[in-house]
Amino acid sequence: MRARMKLAMNIEPLDLDQTLGCGQTFRWHRSADGCWTGPLDGQIIRLSARGTNIEVDAHPGGPGVRALVASHLRAEDDVPKIQRALARDPVLRRGLPHVKGLRIVKMDEWECLVSFVLATYANIPRISGMIDTISERYGSPIGDGVNAFPRHSQLSKASSAELARCGLGYRANYLRELCDEIDDHAIKQMKRLPFERLREKLKELPGVGDKVADCVSLFGFGRLEAFPIDVWMERALARLYRKKGTYRELREFAASKFGQYAGYAQEYLYFNERLNAGNGACVFSNE
DNA sequence: GCCCAGGAGTGTG
DNA sequence: CACACTCATGGG
DSSP states (O other): OOOOEEEEEOOSSOOHHHHHHSSSOSSOEEOTTSOEEEEETTEEEEEEEETTEEEEEEESOOTTHHHHHHHHTTTTOOHHHHHHHHTTSHHHHHHGGGOTTOOOOOOOHHHHHHHHHHTTTOOHHHHHHHHHHHHHHHSOEEETTEEOOOOHHHHTTOOHHHHHTTTOTTHHHHHHHHHHHOOHHHHHHHTTSOHHHHHHHHHTSTTOOHHHHHHIIIIISOOTTOOOOOHHHHHHHHHHHOOOOOHHHHHHHHHHHHGGGHHHHHHHHHHHHHHHHHHSOOOOOOO
């Protein structure tokens, strides 16, 4: 019987389904009863909504669990204030009531970097599969048959041939080279860089271009001004703003329109565009 | 079987 | 700088 701990937290607003299920992060799983379970910094965390509170079930638990969850869900963000600022844009204003509890998450920088390098040109179920595989093979067991995401030192032991057998496709080589070109210390140094310099530094890494650099800046390094643009976002910008162009042009468009909260705007639009493709239930429109 | 995927790297115009 | 082509493969 593993050690186990329960506690209640108040992080508002928060919609677990929207926040953990929208493709920002890949290791949370929803069970039929609506609980979300995932590995976080060596803990297995289960989250469930209890009115305006969330119940946190952690094992092994410990004094750091509350801070861990608060950090991951960015409890410090004043989301209503962010949404009031973004509501100056008429397109966002109409849909914001439907995504009140969609928050940006804060991932571990290394995990985020690897995850989004693997995420290139793959769909979300496959990305989850790739990440599960490398976690099973190279991460440390933390209970219930779940492994932590492999640390840099653990993943660095994998040969290129081994990684190729993890179903990563051409991404295996990126990951192998990535391990050689960065380490925990370099990541620690990068945390201090201003956004644009961080972005340029990330782009020097193998497998990291504009889009991955923006994802890692946003979800890993917590830079809310980052605005990742993938195929879904290109569609959203074309459909809702009649805006097309190169990555640079779209990025500058977003920066001028959404400013310091571009990352939140991106996640709202991304969430909506995928809904739109799925069942037509889009919540943002330009009409 | 076909199509597409939270793109990046490389070479060319 | 902008575009075209290639990369390897699982999930819908």
